[in-house]
Amino acid sequence: xxxxxxxxxxxxxxxxxxxxxxxxxxxxxxxxxxxxxxxxxxxxxxxxxxxxxxxxxxxxxxxxxxxxxxxxxxxxxxxxxxxxxxxxxxxxxxxxxxxxxxxxxxxxxxxxxxxxxxxxxxxxxxxxxxxxxxxxxxxxxxxxxxxxxxxxxxx
Numbered sequence: 001x002x003x004x005x006x007x008x009x010x011x012x013x014x015x016x017x018x019x020x021x022x023x024x025x026x027x028x029x030x031x032x033x034x035x036x037x038x039x040x041x042x043x044x045x046x047x048x049x050x051x052x053x054x055x056x057x058x059x060x061x062x063x064x065x066x067x068x069x070x071x072x073x074x075x076x077x078x079x080x081x082x083x084x085x086x087x088x089x090x091x092x093x094x095x096x097x098x099x100x101x102x103x104x105x106x107x108x109x110x111x112x113x114x115x116x117x118x119x120x121x122x123x124x125x126x127x128x129x130x131x132x133x134x135x136x137x138x139x140x141x142x143x144x145x146x147x148x149x150x151x152x153x154x155x
Contacts, residue, residue, distance in 0.1 A: 003028050008030075009030050010028055010029045010030060011029065011030060011031040011032070011033075011044070011049075012029045012031070012032045012033075013032070013033050013034070013035040013037065013042060013043065014032075014034065014035070015034065015035065015036040015037070016034075017034060020032045020033075020034055037054070037057060037063040037067050037070075038063045038064040038066055038067040038070075041070060041073075042070055042071075042073070042074050044074045045074070046073050046074065047073075047074070047075065047076045047077065047079075048074050048075075048076070049074050049075055049076060049079060050075075050076055050079050050080070051075070051079055051080040051081070051082065052071050052074060052075050052079070052080070052081045052082070053081075053082045053083070054067075054071065054081075054082075054083050054084065055082075055083075055084045056084065058083055058084065058085045058094075058098060059085055059086055059091050059094055060090060060091045060093065060094040065094070065097050065098040065101045066101070068101050068102070068105060069105075071083075072105070072110055072111065072147060075147045076147070077147055077148065077149040078146065078147060078149050079146070079147050080114075080144065080145070080146055080147075081111065081143075081144070081145045081146075081147065082142065082143070082144050082145075083102075083142075083143045083145070084122075084140055084141065084142050084143070085098055085140060085141055085143075086122060086123070086138055086139070086140045087118065087122070087132075087138065087139040087140055087141060088125070088130040088132070088138035088139070089129065089130060090130060095141070102143060102145070106145075109148055110147070110148060111145040111146060111147045111148055112145065112146050112148060113143065113144070113145055114144045114145060114146055115142065115143065115144035116141060116142075116143050116144075117141065117142045118139060118140075118141055119139060119140050119141065119142060120132065120135075120137070120139050121135065121137040121139070122137065122138055122139050122140030123137065123138060123140065124136060124137055124138075125137055125138045
């Protein structure tokens, strides 16, 4: 969808070489690097990207919420961060931790929340217990933040 809307300079990271090969086969990415989010620094200089997205990785047993400062580090002042997580029962503890970390960064003035939108049919459920009200799907949340510009130095 991003490519169809004119975004052509896409970089990607994944902890799995196999997923990187799959991404490479699409021809959509200008650069792909292997990196385990939350364990390694992102392979990019500070304030490098206009926008950073993390979709399908912020969840229980996956990328820890402690990755947020690293995502901010590589985002330009005024740039955007779009993050997602699931709202299914087995992810609720993680979602609470993530939202607390998001709020702390907002209180410190690191970024401003622009959107936190629940999506009822985020993805297909893998079990009936995970299904939202028996729909066969689990719900999720899309968060959109804007990194605060660096305040001017007082003389």
